[in-house]
Amino acid sequence: MRVLIVEDDPVLADGLTRSLRQADYAVDCINDGAEADHVLAAQGYDIVILDLGLPKIDGFEVLRRLRRRGVKVPVLVLTARDALQDRVKGLDLGADDYLTKPFDLPELEARVRALIRRGQSGGSSLLNHGALTLDIAGRRATLDGEPLDLSARELGVLEVLMMRSGRVVGKEQLAEQLYGWDEEVGANAIEVYVHRLRRKLEPAGVAIRTIRGLGYLLEKAPNV
Amino acid sequence: MSRPRTLRRQLLTWLAGPLIVLWSISTLVDYDIANRFVNLAYDRALLESALDIGRQVKVLNDRIYVDLPEVAIQMLQSRESGRVYYLVTGPRNEFITGDPDLPPPPDPLSAKINYYDDEYQGKPVRIVALQLPVESGKNQGLVTVLVAENRVARTEFARLILLRMMLPQALLILLAAVLLWYAVGRGLAPLSTLRKEIESRSHRDLSALPEEQAPQEVRPLIRAMNDLLQRLSGTLAAQQRFIADAAHQLRTPVAGIKTQTELALRQSPSGEARATLHQLHTATEQITRLINQLLSLARAEPGTERAHTTEQLDLNKLVREATTEWVPRALARNIDLGFDSSQDGVTIEGDAFLLREMLNNLLDNAVRYTQPGGQVTVHIAQDAGNIALSVEDNGPGIPESERERVFERFYRVLGTGVEGCGLGLAIVREIAQRHGAEVSLGHGAGGSGTIIRVAFPKTI
Numbered sequence: 001m002r003v004l005i006v007e008d009d010p011v012l013a014d015g016l017t018r019s020l021r022q023a024d025y026a027v028d029c030i031n032d033g034a035e036a037d038h039v040l041a042a043q044g045y046d047i048v049i050l051d052l053g054l055p056k057i058d059g060f061e062v063l064r065r066l067r068r069r070g071v072k073v074p075v076l077v078l079t080a081r082d083a084l085q086d087r088v089k090g091l092d093l094g095a096d097d098y099l100t101k102p103f104d105l106p107e108l109e110a111r112v113r114a115l116i117r118r119g120q121s122g123g124s125s126l127l128n129h130g131a132l133t134l135d136i137a138g139r140r141a142t143l144d145g146e147p148l149d150l151s152a153r154e155l156g157v158l159e160v161l162m163m164r165s166g167r168v169v170g171k172e173q174l175a176e177q178l179y180g181w182d183e184e185v186g187a188n189a190i191e192v193y194v195h196r197l198r199r200k201l202e203p204a205g206v207a208i209r210t211i212r213g214l215g216y217l218l219e220k221a222p223n224v
Numbered sequence: 225m226s227r228p229r230t231l232r233r234q235l236l237t238w239l240a241g242p243l244i245v246l247w248s249i250s251t252l253v254d255y256d257i258a259n260r261f262v263n264l265a266y267d268r269a270l271l272e273s274a275l276d277i278g279r280q281v282k283v284l285n286d287r288i289y290v291d292l293p294e295v296a297i298q299m300l301q302s303r304e305s306g307r308v309y310y311l312v313t314g315p316r317n318e319f320i321t322g323d324p325d326l327p328p329p330p331d332p333l334s335a336k337i338n339y340y341d342d343e344y345q346g347k348p349v350r351i352v353a354l355q356l357p358v359e360s361g362k363n364q365g366l367v368t369v370l371v372a373e374n375r376v377a378r379t380e381f382a383r384l385i386l387l388r389m390m391l392p393q394a395l396l397i398l399l400a401a402v403l404l405w406y407a408v409g410r411g412l413a414p415l416s417t418l419r420k421e422i423e424s425r426s427h428r429d430l431s432a433l434p435e436e437q438a439p440q441e442v443r444p445l446i447r448a449m450n451d452l453l454q455r456l457s458g459t460l461a462a463q464q465r466f467i468a469d470a471a472h473q474l475r476t477p478v479a480g481i482k483t484q485t486e487l488a489l490r491q492s493p494s495g496e497a498r499a500t501l502h503q504l505h506t507a508t509e510q511i512t513r514l515i516n517q518l519l520s521l522a523r524a525e526p527g528t529e530r531a532h533t534t535e536q537l538d539l540n541k542l543v544r545e546a547t548t549e550w551v552p553r554a555l556a557r558n559i560d561l562g563f564d565s566s567q568d569g570v571t572i573e574g575d576a577f578l579l580r581e582m583l584n585n586l587l588d589n590a591v592r593y594t595q596p597g598g599q600v601t602v603h604i605a606q607d608a609g610n611i612a613l614s615v616e617d618n619g620p621g622i623p624e625s626e627r628e629r630v631f632e633r634f635y636r637v638l639g640t641g642v643e644g645c646g647l648g649l650a651i652v653r654e655i656a657q658r659h660g661a662e663v664s665l666g667h668g669a670g671g672s673g674t675i676i677r678v679a680f681p682k683t684i
Binding site for chain 1: 561
């Protein structure tokens with residue numbers, strides 16, 4: 001995987017480069033906008049980490065030129081500003097994600113991973129969570145390689161939870177995912193599916209947490 | 225001690241002083257006029273009496289006598305203006321009839337009719353001296369008739385006239401003063417309206433004062449004040465821009481330090497180095513939070529250039545989204561974070577960005593200060609007049625004595641063992657005030673922990 005980092009602060013650029021290299025990415029690092037524009041016009045990357053406040057040409061302009069050339073590479077924008085307008089402008093110009101400085105390194109790495117995955121459209125349809133694996137296309141789940149006996153609705157709930165692993169999924173979101181246009185949405189039904197799913201997953205140490213008033217969360221897998 | 229100068233008192237002094245002087249002069253003049261006319265009238269009556277007596281001067285057998293009937297004498301003695309004295313003397317100044325010791329006229333008599341003032345029986349009198357020719361042989365010559373009356377009557381009459389003239393004038397002056405008092409009050413009304421307008425203002429409202437309704441004289445004052453307000457808000461904006469810029473500038477180097485520290489920690493150093501890196505990491509977290517809070521505060525304060533857009537917001541939705549973002553951090557500290565939404569839809573008018581910022585600060589405090597295993601709950605409830613957003617925890621609570629101070633900037637409750645910079649609640653209060661909301665602080669349910677309640681007035 002080739003990563004281009006465009007960041008003019010040498011300390012931060014060095015930190016990012018080393019961290020991503022440790023994760024086995026091939027990293028190029030550039031510290032001004034004009035050069036970034038040149039390099040991006042000449043070479044292909046799997047992801048670009050782009051700072052907005054750059055010398056010579058600012059990040060917005062680099063992004064605009066990149067998208068004008070029709071390049072679809074995922075772009076993660078880094079910025080010292082967090083004004084809403086900047087964020088909207090960045091996303092409008094075709095940024096795929098946005099991080100405000102300073103950020104947690106694991107957070108950045110997770111976003112980079114997610115963006116690369118999204119960039120490879122039609123990629124793997126397997127979702128992993130610890131010992132749990134869900135084959136979205138094949139509609140089946142396995143635990144330590146052993147197939148799990150789940151109904152279609154339970155699979156649906158699990159899919160949404162696994163896609164957003166570590167984050168809260170509201171009951172409404174689950175309902176939306178599970179039901180067709182004209183079917184009645186029932187919060188109680190969701191509770192029943194989650195309850196059943198929880199009972200089947202618990203022996204394997206996979207916990208679905210109830211977050212009061214907010215929804216459910218598939219707890220982060222212990223060190224994958 | 226000198227009393228403050230008031231416009232009313234100054235105007236009254238300027239008007240009433242001259243008026244009273246004028247009134248005094250007018251009184252003197254009036255007194256003179258009254259005297260003159262009273263004298264004229266009384267003198268005429270006196271002369272009338274003298275002529276009456278004169279007509280009765282007769283000559284019989286060379287003897288001059290006055291044929292005054294008893295009735296006439298009685299009339300003279302009982303005139304309304306007081307008793308009248310008379311004396312008739314002959315050409316050789318011989319006594320003919322009357323009161324012999326009436327003071328004689330000052331010599332020589334220059335005209336046929338002479339008036340003079342004198343004293344008679346110890347009282348001031350007015351006397352007319354009338355000279356009449358008589359023809360009776362050897363007695364040819366001038367008979368003098370003196371008629372005197374007490375001056376008291378005319379003085380009193382003159383006083384009466386004067387009084388009648390002065391009273392209406394005095395009333396007029398009094399009326400002018402009252403009218404002036406009232407008019408000054410009316411005239412100064414725009415100033416007191418202005419005062420109320422300024423008094424009722426919030427310190428964050430630096431908009432121009434209304435000028436249209438003020439009278440011409442007050443407008444320069446309003447304009448000067450508006451000019452000052454404008455300069456003030458310009459300065460404030462510049463100051464906030466500076467804070468915001470400084471905070472933004474700090475972010476990149478801090479991001480560098482943080483990234484490098486996290487990277488170093490991954491290399492699993494041991495002992496001292498690891499402890500040092502942990503401290504460094506904690507410090508970076510703190511500085512990050514401080515930068516973010518400074519920015520929040522700069523944004524929430526008046527005079528910022530960022531356009532604050534208020535819109536109709538679904539509070540349930542906004543709070544659910546903001547609280548959801550905090551779940552991972554709460555779980556990392558083993559805190560049970562929950563949301564208790566309002567059953568009915570809750571719409572408020574506000575700035576979504578700032579309200580989110582406010583809730584973030586409330587949750588940051590709650591999650592930070594509550595012990596692992598604790599509970600944090602966000603509630604939305606509404607009653608007749610208010611929509612209340614509250615964040616409740618079962619943490620250590622805030623002592624009664626600290627409750628007011630925690631809203632101050634950079635104030636921190638001692639002995640909590642938690643790193644913080646003490647800006648969180650100041651931001652909460654600032655944003656709440658911007659939305660016309662009240663922030664209150666209390667015990668959580670069961671008497672422990674903390675509940676911070678932000679009550680928004682219901683707008684219908």
